[in-house]
Amino acid sequence: MTSQDAPRRATIADVARTAGVATSTASVVFSGKAKVAPATRERVLAAAADLGYAGPDPRAASLRRGRSGIVAVVLEGHLRTAFLDPVSTALMDGLTDGLADLSAGILLMRDEPGDDGASLVNAPVDAVVLIGCSGRTRASLDIVRGRGLPVVVIEGDAGEGIPRVTLDNADASADVARHVRDLGHHDVALVTLPLDNDRERGIVTPERLASATIDVTIDRLSGMREVFPDAPAVSASGSFIDEGLAVGRELLADESSRPTAILAQSDLLAVGVIRAAEELGLRVPEDLSVAGFDGVDVDGLGGLVLTTSVQPAVEKGRAAGEQVARMLRGEDAVTLHLTCRFRQGTTTAPPSR
Missing domain, CATH: 3.40.50.2300 (Response regulator)
Known part of the structure; x- marks a missing residue:
């Protein structure tokens, strides 16, 4: 299919026309910069869903404002328990290292449907890192790809063309x-x-x-x-x-x-x-x-x-951050495969019976 044959991406003007509101009103619904009557908001969101409009084109926003300097990290499950596991802490340390050259901030999000999932539609971020790729994170992946944002997946199969950091x-x-x-x-x-x-x-x-x-x-x-x-x-x-x-x-x-x-x-x-x-x-x-x-x-x-x-948890996070940085510099990202190291301790021994 040529670029001329490709379907045109729906615009905010299309959404406004379908919802029967002014373009400025539809824009406010997605930006959240002012209050809109609940009924109007629902009408605009319904029109956007019907047209497949996933939110403001981040590439256009980049031309107007430059980058936000924020990378979203979508975690599985509840954020309140995410860092009870030392692996998550080490991974985030590595991710921060990998993004150091960008001086980027990190926005933590969860893969649950609802308010957090909706915010991924229009969150002012430059790129997204998905931890794992279960059913819910695949829904997040669809949103991110619809926005045209760079995305890296850590330990999950995200499909063809998505750079990953995998573990043996x-x-x-x-x-x-x-x-x-x-x-x-x-x-x-x-x-x-x-x-x-x-x-x-x-x-x-x-x-x-x-x-x-x-x-x-x-x-x-x-x-x-x-x-x-x-x-x-x-x-x-x-x-x-x-x-x-x-x-x-x-x-x-x-x-x-x-x-x-x-x-x-x-x-x-x-x-x-x-x-x-x-x-x-x-x-x-x-x-x-x-x-x-x-x-x-x-x-x-x-x-x-x-x-x-x-497992190399810090290296895993750092590798993901480095691939995000590559994509934001306009370079191609690659999938990286890391390996673990067996360590014999004192909690295993021959059976007594």
């Missing part, structure tokens, strides 16, 4: 699992991150796995089951110590069927499992081996050093 989640998880198998463990259970946006805690059935949407969880589980194909798995509602504690209690409750090792998809979940074992009087690693994933500093391990796969 499957291979790294398999490395941890092989270590546990080589120690002699056969009765192994798995604790996964959430499977989808519902973030339900529960047994990972074939049906739930078939409908899973979070790539990180799927990939890490694939690596674990490459080594332990029949290992039972339970999904946590998030990467929290309390979630690991709850799932650990569930997996260790029946003495007759207790696993000799539990592999968790994050270090925080692994620490929770260790606490559940301690509640039952089990010793780690003598009675139960536990391994995690991430390689972060976690309190509550006493003298233990967690066996885990150390």
